[in-house]
Amino acid sequence: MDLDAYVAAHAFEWQRLEALTKKRRLTGAEADELVERYQQVATHLSVVRTSAPDPSLVAHLSSLLSRARNRAAGGRTGTWRGVQLFFTDRFPAALYRLRWWWITTLVVNVVVTGVMIWWLLDHPLVEQSLLSPAEVDQLVNHDFEDYYSEYAASHFAAQVWVNNAWVAALCLALGILGFPIVYLLFTNMANVAILGSIMIRHDHGAHFWGLLLPHGLLELTAVFVAAGVGLKLFWSWVEPGELTRSQSIAREGRTAGTVALGLVAVLFVSGVIEAFVTPSGLPTWARVGIGILAEAVFFAYVFVLGRQAFHRGQTGDVDASLLEDRVATQA
Template sequence: MGREVTVDLDAYVAEHEPQWRRLEQLVRARRLTVAEVDELVALYQRTATHLSAVRSRSPDPALVARLSRLVLAARARLTRGRGFSWARVGRFFSVGFPRAVFQAVPWWAAVAVAFCTLTGFLMWWVAGNPDSARLLIGDQAAAELAESSFAGYYTRYAAPNFAAQLWAHNAWLAAQCLAAGVLVVPVLYLLWVNALNLGVTGGVMISYDRADVFFGLVTPHGLLELTGVFIAAGVGLRIGGAWIAPPAHLTRGRAVAEAGLSGVLVALGLVLLFAVAGLIEAFVTPAPLPTWLRVAIGVAAWLAFLGYVLILGSRQPADPALTRTVDGGRVQSRPSSFS
């Protein structure tokens, strides 16, 4: 009887030995491709099954110990923690963030067009109908806005404190757009409030023949700042769109999860974008420089950002490759942009 068990065990080992050796190679490999990670997951699951079978059929101590070490090593390779790495930071800014922004271009471009159209209409209406400004903010407030308070806003606080306040405000606005995107309506409301504020302010300034002051102060930082808001709102609405009308090949939950993951990447990248916009608004907008130079600085920063996300984002695959991790015996997907 013992002879039969030995023969069966030898045959079992001979049959599966190539898979175990391949798993050992993958565990020891310094870097793995997406296909190799998939192979590692599959071999890990098979070897865990082999270990269970060996334990139940013939608990050979040496073989059980070998397979146990191999399963534990494979599991550690798949689930090990990720420490800080400048390489991952570089990959985030060169791949993850621009790809997430580029994939949402139709959404945030549509937001930008709608917002600018609405804001332009409000400016035109308020500028052409002085009574509307009186009804909206009052005659005295409109006069003060045009004469001093609009320009004074940019010099009211010390530049470093002002930059921090602007960064916090814009980051919070973007976070609201991303977090409330699945509900759609809150994002539209936030956009309307900002379009109304900008449109009425611009209309009042134009009606008082202060259009040069308005656009000279808003343009340097506004191009970059508003683009960040458009991106946040567009990605937020994309999450809502995934919930309302998911792609045919995805479940509603999976579609929202993938769109939400892109939202996380965008949120992290926008933190830096709004920091740059805040620095421009605090230090460049009120600076005693020629208007053309301040505007040129803002336009240069805006074009640099657009070039960055559109060029790098377009070079990446349409769908991010997924690596997999195993947690508690359950296979989960993880975006390669974090690797």
């Protein structure tokens, strides 16, 4: 290929794309033209790389495409509309696409916790090996309930939010390794089972569930979502399917990032419930009812909004225009 002739033939398109990237405001037509020029220049870059890989020209076109991509992405996502689309499309679609992973995680953990509580109730010597009678009395009559009113509600909400977000982040960050997630879940469920069995054995079962369920339903669901998505990330390199192993890990890693951002909002809601509803003077049925309502809203969010977004083509992955150029390499 005659590189000089190719440059002369397409210089105008490159100059026009550069001019569009420098404009402070783009009209609708100009935004469409920016996308069209971007695709054209991406193809030109591919041709140059394949047929006449001049380093300076490749660097120039790569830089131009990078600025154009940032300009296009900024025009679409740097607004409240972008935030809205995240919560109405991308996040719920990710939850829906990966639903069987986190629902299975949820069911398994609930069953295991129930079995552990039943076993601990049938083996009282385990309780005696963990706590003295005085410590049990302090836990049952004071510590468990006082935990929810020890600090000012606003401070406690922030503390709970950060703690739960950290647990969810660990599940997602360690997902690629697989086993650490199982360990985190087992530790978490063992703590719930031990507390539950002690409270139930000492006739405070209603008190235990009345304080746990208002916030725990949504909170634990968020943790199970993070764990399920983390396990999917682990499975993405064990069984990549039709993609290469690196492509599979990259896709699920980006989706895990989507879920991590969305769970920040979910855990914020559960933290507010834990700080303001759980220790409130509302009757138990009202507090538990609020927890059930929050859980129902979450599942409706996934299976109504998420299902609709998924069938519109959303997967939870980032928009294709934000990814590295994937154009044909033919002239």
